[in-house]
Amino acid sequence: GNEVLLRNDIPEEALIEYIREVKKRNWRPVSTSETWAEWLKHPKLVDEVDFIAVHILPYWEGIAADDAVDYIFDRYHDVQKAYPNKPVIITEIGWPSDGQPAKHATASVSNQAKVLREFLNRADQEKVTYYIVEAFDQPWKQSIEGSAGAYWGIFNADRIAKYPMDGDVLTLPNWEDWATGAAIFSIVLMGLFLFTRRSLKLPGVVFFGVITNLAASTIFWSVSVGAQQYQTPLTIVFWVILILMQILAAVILMIESLEIAEVIWHRKGARTFQPLTPGAEFKYPKVSLHLPIHNEPPAMVRKTLEALAKVDYPHLEVLVMDNNTKDPAIWEPVRDDCERLGPMFRFFHLENWPGFKAGAINHALEQTAPDAEIIAVIDSDYILSPDWLNSMVPYFDNENVGFVQSPQDYRDRHQSTFKNICYWEYAGFFNIGMVQRNEYNAIIQHGTMTMIRKSALLEVGKWAEWCICEDSELGLRLYEAGYDSVYVKDSFGRGLMPDTFSGYMTQRFRWVYGAMQIIKGHWRSFLPTKKSPLTAAQRYYFVAGWLPWFSDALALLFTCTSLLLTAIIAYDPIHSELPVNAFLLPTIGLFSFKILRGLWLYQARVPCSVWQSLGAALSGLSLTHTVAKGTIQGLFTSGKPFMRTPKYEKQGPLFAGLMIIRQEVLLLVLLGLAIAEMATIEHFDNLSGRLWISVLSVQAVPYVATLITLLISIAPSYSKKGKKLAEELDEV
Template sequence: MKKIVTVIALALLVVINFSIWSYTNNPLQLKSWNKPMMGLTFDPRRKNHSPENNQFPTTAEIEEDLALLSGKVHAVRTYSVLRGQDKIPGLAAKHNLNVSLGAWIDDDLEANRQEIETLIQVSRQDNPKIVRLLVGNEFLLRHQKNEEQQMQAKQQLIEYLREVRKRTWRPVSTAETWDLWLKHPDLVDEVDYIAVHILPYWEGINIDDAVDYVFYRYNELKQHYPNKPIVITEVGWPSNGQPFKHATASRSNQAKFLREFLNRATDEKLVYYIVEAFDQPWKMALEGSAGAYWGVFDADRKPKFPLEGDVLALPAWKHWAAGAAIFSVLLMAVFLFTRRSIKLPGMVFFGVMANLAASVIFWSASIGAQQYHSPLTIAFWVILILMQILAVIILMIESLEIAEVVWHKKTARTFEPLTPGPDFRYPKVSLHLPIHNEPPAMVRKTLEALAVVDYPNLEVLVMDNNTTDPAVWEPVRDDCERLGPRFRFFHLENWPGFKAGAINHALEQTAEDAEIIAVIDSDYILSPDWLKCMVPYFDNENVGFVQSPQDYRDLHVSTFKAFCYWEYAGFFNIGMVQRNEYNAIIQHGTMTMIRKSALEKVGKWAEWCICEDSELGLRLYEAGYDSVYVKDSFGRGLMPDTMSGYMTQRYRWVYGAMQIIKAHWRSFLPTKKSPLTSAQRYYFVAGWLPWFSDALALLFTTASLILTGFIALDPTHSELPVNAFLLPTIGIFSFKVLRGLWLYQARVPCSVWHSLGAALSGLALTHTVAKGTIQGLFTSNKPFMRTPKYEKQGPLFEGLMTIRQELILLILLGAAITLMLSLDHFDNLSGRLWTAVLSVQAVPYAATLLTLLISIAPNYRSKKALQSAEELDDVV
């Protein structure tokens, strides 16, 4: 019954999602237009044609276009008479279309001469359908950056106008924007009529004011030149492309503009040519992406929308909504129906996130599908969609974690500390303590705590690994001798394999009757009852290793350490607890016990991996062993003292995880040959994916900076792929912060202030994690990186040098944000969203700087802080 209710609830979510798609694609109710238009500008080039490839339409293709326009429009306006376009007037006459015939004028004098001569020749034909001539199109506008050049261009244009007017009897003009006609009244004297372009989109006018703006500029010209006929030779709106200031290019806005303008122009008896008949994808290189989408018909000669009745912004929305629904069902099926421990509210929460994520993916894909593409842009969109899918997978994993933690049912794999009975046989434990160049006073505290461990059958092997200074390792040797025969000390010089090499040597020195190997770090002070409470779990012969959480005793030393403490605590109170429910914990190299026979069976510690502990845990799972995790703290160590130490430690963990992935990737494949259970495969991959998320964020940040650089060089022709960046940046970041705060309140016993501090310190490591992920995937020779203890804080400059990469990126992002705010071209929703993307991308780098400043703030009290830590050790 509960399963049926769950299925009904999730199905209802899909229906609601489909309804939202329907609501957002409600038909626009616009005033209809049911007459032929007066005129359309006409360029017969097809989708695959461009000036660069020197391909132009055939006569048959031109006639096909004119036949399509016949009955829908009274006249066409052309821009050139070369490359077969001199035949347009004759072909247009066959289809009862008038023609405003144009000659293209630019800086190529020879081509200009060909255009002029052909224009005059065609105009002298006995063709009553040629109603007017145009010499040049926006010739002055293309020279407006230099006043002197514009004056020269005007003089040249006037000479062409005078020649054509002298050699033909038809009305002659040149086409320019309204402002240039007002600026050059002397040009008005050289034409028979004013051919004006009024394009409110290119002036950044909001769609709601666009038609009023056209008539305002038209009437302004009329007032200045009351005795001159005015023909609007270009007016229109693009259906797609980048926004320009307050003007947004869209199918619905194009429909709104055209219907309103056509009705009003008819009422006021304007002569006009809508730009344009067919989309021209080649114009993107000249005008930016919007240049391709001015056609009433698309490049495949299909109408974009009806001129009567309702208009849909996304005509195929039902197909996209259905795709999103199917994808959301797949997401829910893959993630949810293997989870019986989630209550219904958790299922519904995950279902909401799955539907939202699926809709974002298909919304992005629908935007790309409506655009014209080159092989390069196709590759760009494929990469963006794949990156969004990766972001969705990360989002789903983190959503599932929330659902499992907040709405979980009690399961059988919750382990508590055990109390051995009177008949319990205490198996021998060999505890291995690897050290390298550690402060002797710190190690002494660890040894003294081991000396009072309440366990009757124990040996302690202290493995000093390559410490060169006798003043550092000899006091440890002496302490071992002082503490009695239970302690044995080994000094290893020029020893390979780092920590793994040292504890592998310890295995060779281990007592033959030892059954359990325990490992702790050199800074850990154990609770006396750790072994007694945990060793009994090995009575189950299938248990390969038993793990207790890492914990720390110096959280009160500074705000920096307090934040770090609670950042660590999240993993051990949330991630490890949840993974334990599915026998999939991460083994870490302290507070761990391993069955000796299991360790020997799977092949000792991996000296090739700098996270030999996690790698061993994975091999034990592959060999079929179980694990036990008890979240009670039995030992406390020391956290890194500096930002550098904090970053180095996390880099080692991440880099080592990438080494493990490369070595064991076959085990993570969802095949029957995998030695891992499906839950183990899931939790190992899920545990590492957030690190891939940080690497993905670095790639998106780099891409954002590069794109913003191109925007600075050419804002007019640049387009912001905001929709493709929203989910992987703002969406993932916002959800990541929300998830952290939510789970901390559910599972971690800390205040809101400390959970915010944990979030800050976690964000501060974003770039470190990204570097560790990328470098770990593509290199394999990084040495083991020790986390130093009792490390002195350096000065501010030294700290800033530690985070110099983060600082450079923060400065670049700040510059990019400042640049975007200064560009009038992007004073619109798209520009503001892009600024928001850049701002969110800057947050982790700002967090790194802030965390560094917090870490060095008590620098002037460093001696006192160190003394406090040592006093705390004494108390513990």
């Protein structure tokens, strides 16, 4: 028998009967193999055998390699002392060279060599009879003993010795080849990224080089781990998927590190634009300002119209396009305001009009004055500065300029803590990303505070009614047509932020979903070919700007995979393996770097305090799941309608808010249960298990952020000040 008592295959009495039967038919010494603990528990069995065949395998008992040999001989002597009249033979002693850790025992080539070398020397001194388990690796044992079961051999499955019995032992014998490959790979990546970055200062190049080398080394390390293991077709597929996901995570890491380098160590570029003051000889082109509205509070739109009436510009018309508002009590007051403000304002009410916002402003194009040269668009909640047009229109004197963009800004950040953290989250993009993209003529066009050359807009085919982010899509088509853009980061208009967390999520989902539509519709333009109408920098910034949203989708996939693996581990911890190596970069590494990047860049470019930066980070993290859903749905579906961001929306109760984030709450609960379960599994009471708990904890952070942000958003509705604000909203 072999450990039949340990596995409870048969009772002791039955085993004794088998031994007696064999003794009757055989003259040779008879015994059975059991672990040292089983022999100590069964003295009756000892009486029946001719010698004690003991298994002492400290790895399975979670003993560290440094203590393993002492442990072996202590247990050997325990058995000898308990049964001094019986010969004791160690029939199994060994250590695996790879596989999942068992408590404090780590399987590695160096540990196997250490344990066996020390044991062989001491066994020779004490004249111990022993059998090493085993001569050759046996990959088939993974199915019954877990991943470590395949690696107990002194020789690998190809009959090649893993290490000499003296001298140095290398865990990765051909490490020079792997290191060389990682170095070459990182140099190639650096070259691809830095080829057009001649304005980057040396510290920025060094910083980016270090991050790139770390990312490349991590990928090669993960590949080397998989290459040294015995793989099945299923595990090969698993490893390939994980490595590809790691590569995507590494690319995202490099893009974000390059952004840091460019922001912190970039020489001031030639494309820094300021508001202009036109001279006396400047000929003001006519501007047609389009104001699309749908179901908007009349009092809010009235403020927008009155601000437009004060705009200091000599040749201006304002076209208000009411798009499919059903209730006359909502759109008729806006019509009356337009009539009151004079002939500069024209109002159109469109019933059952297709194309959402894009359809409405395309109709506005048809109604635009023939002599208008510039089209301006703002949202219905924006209050303009009177000098916006005067300060920005002169840029169109350059015939290459297709559109001019001003930042989105907001006037209601002091209403609540929720709006304050949202405000600074928005501010990051317009003070960091847009400024940097402007250096390379690659900004994202926004559907408010934007101006477009009318002839260019007509040339590229008007606004795209198939895309729910028609503004960004138009900007890309203008670039494809060879036009330039201008971005001035000075604020000339302020609107309103979403009043609720639900509105905040809906707005971000629309932006992400629309970006995926654009990628699918224009993917050929992003290819690095001569046929692409975009410059290399434009291709890079459009892809790089949207790639972090893919990282949120990647994080969701890793989270679901982690939960599945944890469930498998809880069901069968002995035969399960934790692929911690493959999860470190895409989870802990990417998350930590994302937080560091945000705080660093905010302090460099955004005029806010550290606490406001942390608030922005919290609100950004709270949208992780929303962004992931928008990315995945945007890639695989195409029929989502335009989602308007509601204004003056009343905050719902806590339960309603929890229902809105029910998916995030469910994932948070599952991750919490997974962490609790891992903490109770004795087999993973080791570094590997603790790292896995860290991975699960990091994956839970965005969902915690979602819950906290929701609570922040609804807190005012439970205060006197918040209730007063709600009453004011009712009046609006």
